[in-house]
Amino acid sequence: MTPDLKVTLAGVEFSNPIMTASGCCGYGEELADVFPLEKLGALVTKSITREPRLGHPPPRTAETPAGMLNAIGLANVGVKRFLAEKIPWLETQKTKIIVNVAGSSLDEYVEICAMLADCERADMIELNISCPNVSEGGIQFGTNPAMTEKVIAEVKKVFSRPLVAKLTPNVTDIVEMAKAAEQGGADVLSLINSMVGTSIDIETWQTRLTNNKGGLTGPAIKPIALALVDAVHSNCRLPIIGIGGIATAADVIEFLLVGASAVQVGTALFVEPDAPVKILNDLTSYLKRKQLARVTDLVGQVRKY
Amino acid sequence: MKKLATTTVSVTARRDLRNDYYSLTFGPYPRVTKCRPGQFVHIRLPETDILFRRAMSIASVDTDRREIEIIFKVVGRGTTVLSRYRKGDQVDLLGPLGNTFSLPKKSERALLLGGGVGYPPLLYMATHMVRSGFDPKSIEFFYGGRSDRDILDRTRIKKLGVNFHPVTEDGSFGQKGLITHAVESFIQGQKKDRMRIFACGPEPMLKAVDDLGLREGINGELSLEAPMPCGIGVCLGCVVPLKQGGHARVCADGPVFAIGEVIL
Ligand SMILES: Cc1cc2nc3c(=O)[nH]c(=O)nc-3n(C[C@H](O)[C@H](O)[C@H](O)COP(=O)(O)OP(=O)(O)OC[C@H]3O[C@@H](n4cnc5c(N)ncnc54)[C@H](O)[C@@H]3O)c2cc1C
Ligand SMILES: Cc1cc2nc3c(=O)[nH]c(=O)nc-3n(C[C@H](O)[C@H](O)[C@H](O)COP(=O)(O)O)c2cc1C
Ligand code: FES
Numbered sequence: 268m269t270p271d272l273k274v275t276l277a278g279v280e281f282s283n284p285i286m287t288a289s290g291c292c293g294y295g296e297e298l299a300d301v302f303p304l305e306k307l308g309a310l311v312t313k314s315i316t317r318e319p320r321l322g323h324p325p326p327r328t329a330e331t332p333a334g335m336l337n338a339i340g341l342a343n344v345g346v347k348r349f350l351a352e353k354i355p356w357l358e359t360q361k362t363k364i365i366v367n368v369a370g371s372s373l374d375e376y377v378e379i380c381a382m383l384a385d386c387e388r389a390d391m392i393e394l395n396i397s398c399p400n401v402s403e404g405g406i407q408f409g410t411n412p413a414m415t416e417k418v419i420a421e422v423k424k425v426f427s428r429p430l431v432a433k434l435t436p437n438v439t440d441i442v443e444m445a446k447a448a449e450q451g452g453a454d455v456l457s458l459i460n461s462m463v464g465t466s467i468d469i470e471t472w473q474t475r476l477t478n479n480k481g482g483l484t485g486p487a488i489k490p491i492a493l494a495l496v497d498a499v500h501s502n503c504r505l506p507i508i509g510i511g512g513i514a515t516a517a518d519v520i521e522f523l524l525v526g527a528s529a530v531q532v533g534t535a536l537f538v539e540p541d542a543p544v545k546i547l548n549d550l551t552s553y554l555k556r557k558q559l560a561r562v563t564d565l566v567g568q569v570r571k572y
Numbered sequence: 573m574k575k576l577a578t579t580t581v582s583v584t585a586r587r588d589l590r591n592d593y594y595s596l597t598f599g600p601y602p603r604v605t606k607c608r609p610g611q612f613v614h615i616r617l618p619e620t621d622i623l624f625r626r627a628m629s630i631a632s633v634d635t636d637r638r639e640i641e642i643i644f645k646v647v648g649r650g651t652t653v654l655s656r657y658r659k660g661d662q663v664d665l666l667g668p669l670g671n672t673f674s675l676p677k678k679s680e681r682a683l684l685l686g687g688g689v690g691y692p693p694l695l696y697m698a699t700h701m702v703r704s705g706f707d708p709k710s711i712e713f714f715y716g717g718r719s720d721r722d723i724l725d726r727t728r729i730k731k732l733g734v735n736f737h738p739v740t741e742d743g744s745f746g747q748k749g750l751i752t753h754a755v756e757s758f759i760q761g762q763k764k765d766r767m768r769i770f771a772c773g774p775e776p777m778l779k780a781v782d783d784l785g786l787r788e789g790i791n792g793e794l795s796l797e798a799p800m801p802c803g804i805g806v807c808l809g810c811v812v813p814l815k816q817g818g819h820a821r822v823c824a825d826g827p828v829f830a831i832g833e834v835i836l
Contacts, residue, residue, distance in 0.1 A: 297824065330623060330801075534623075534801075
């Protein structure tokens with residue numbers, strides 16, 4: 268018997284728990300040349316802002332041991348072009364679409380989400396209140412519980428479909444932020460966004476990113492992400508999308524066991540663009556081997572000492 | 573065949589060239605028929621802790637044997653690992669990626685400019701042009717390096733029948749000086765509207781070529797390099813600023829750009 272991979276988050280059914288992370292799959296066009304996007308539970312778009320953004324000047328990525336730093340700086344086409352140029356193509360794709368939204372002010376978040384409210388194809392919005400790479404906004408919302416609650420509550424007024432709050436690990440107590448998001452009316456939590464870090468060239472004494480610091484992602488952050496998902500799952504009732512260093516089915520299983528209901532694959536797509544397909548195959552084999560009928564049977568089942 | 577795919581291939585031949593340069597040939601590569609000059613493959617280094625793939629231009633293809641060749645210089649960790657591969661070792665290729673050099677008109681004189689590690693795509697371009705029926709004598713192959721030891725594959729280039737112009741900074745082989753100076757003296761008194769430049773090399777060289785093309789009114793194309801996390805256009809890490817404003821992704825919108833198009 269083929270195990271059931273379907274998961275339901277905030278009333279929305281996904282064909283499987285594997286999603287691609289914001290900023291790691293563009294708006295989907297390139298990945299569609301690698302595998303049919305209908306294989307994915309969902310595609311999460313690059314963060315959309317009100318105005319188009321160029322992002323930081325290059326260099327804006329650097330390789331690190333078991334990971335990478337990026338300071339792309341939210342380069343994106345802006346919400347108007349997103350709706351006019353990207354959505355029509357996304358509409359033809361048989362996968363759920365989660366539109367990631369970033370802003371530098373409360374007004375900006377609300378305005379973008381209001382524009383997306385009329386766009387049926389935006390199955391969910393993921394609010395990026397955690398980008399470490401822009402000086403204004405973004406992470407300011409995600410590191411302050413009152414602002415987290417406020418921005419979510421305001422967006423909920425204009426966008427009626429489910430809202431995902433994407434949390435930053437760059438805080439002392441992520442549970443406090445998770446609770447604030449829940450208080451504000453978030454339907455789902457996703458975590459983690461990248462961790463602030465930097466890297467320096469010892470020959471030139473120059474930082475490797477024009478932004479001087481960036482966000483660390485990839486395998487290096489997986490243990491941290493797992494511990495944070497565990498903490499949030501133990502203290503908060505909202506469903507969780509686990510993110511951070513996921514490259515294999517084994518990684519996915521770990522995240523499900525500590526309480527994630529779904530996951531996003533980010534940096535691993537740069538190395539293996541068809542990673543989600545491989546993950547799904549291996550996940551199915553694992554469930555069969557463990558004689559589990561549903562992938563949801565794994566969620567939160569971690570055994571602790 | 574899917575537009576983009578990863579393929580496991582074996583090393584079928586390996587050549588240790590001079591001065592830390594190596595050539596590796598991979599096969600069987602079913603996507604060999606899709607390869608064009610200017611394109612690159614993104615190479616995964618299995619069994620290492622190196623995360624990203626490494627981008628390497630395609631230096632030659634053999635469609636009968638379904639093989640492709642890369643030529644590279646050891647400059648860091650990834651290229652050190654690559655240089656240790658032996659016949660039979662397996663690697664994983666993503667590609668062919670990127671856009672291509674455009675073929676000139678048959679009536680045009682092609683100026684191929686390869687500087688140092690930028691030489692491989694121009695070898696492929698020259699070979700492809702000759703195979704496509706271009707008169708080898710309409711191809712001027714400029715190859716620049718620091719010294720004698722940097723100029724690879726001399727017999728191979730000569731065998732193509734192209735006009736070969738080696739240039740070294742210290743004068744130990746060919747003309748002495750910078751490749752752009754050699755090109756500059758070559759074009760003196762020639763019809764510039766009948767020429768097209770194709771160049772790949774270090775950034776200062778490309779900048780000088782870009783300036784030269786604009787100043788002398790010679791059209792052409794430059795192949796750029798940038799650190800490339802993904803190679804397929806999704807991470808936005810490899811961008812280069814455009815003169816008209818905005819950014820282009822070197823991996824997916826390039827690596828080949830028109831002279832005058834990018835800010836170097
Ligand atoms: C489209 C393209 C085609 C290329 N073709 C060739 C070729 O035919 N022959 C050849 O010898 N080299 C070529 N290069 C350069 C080659 O990719 C780098 O030399 C190589 O990635 C360095 O890896 P490393 O681990 O040895 O060096 P390290 O310095 O240890 O690499 C560290 C990081 O920097 C990146 N990086 C460093 N320098 C470069 C660079 N110049 N370009 C891209 N990424 C860099 C690496 O990808 C890696 O992420 C090409 C690059 C590009 C983008
Ligand atoms: C190049 C790059 C760009 C990213 N851009 C965004 C973004 O625009 N919005 C966002 O919410 N997260 C962004 N992220 C963070 C990822 O969505 C994800 O949270 C993070 O990379 C951790 O997952 P990973 O280890 O699987 O990559 C980006 C990550 C990378 C590597
Ligand atoms: S390397 Fe990722 S967009 Fe070019």
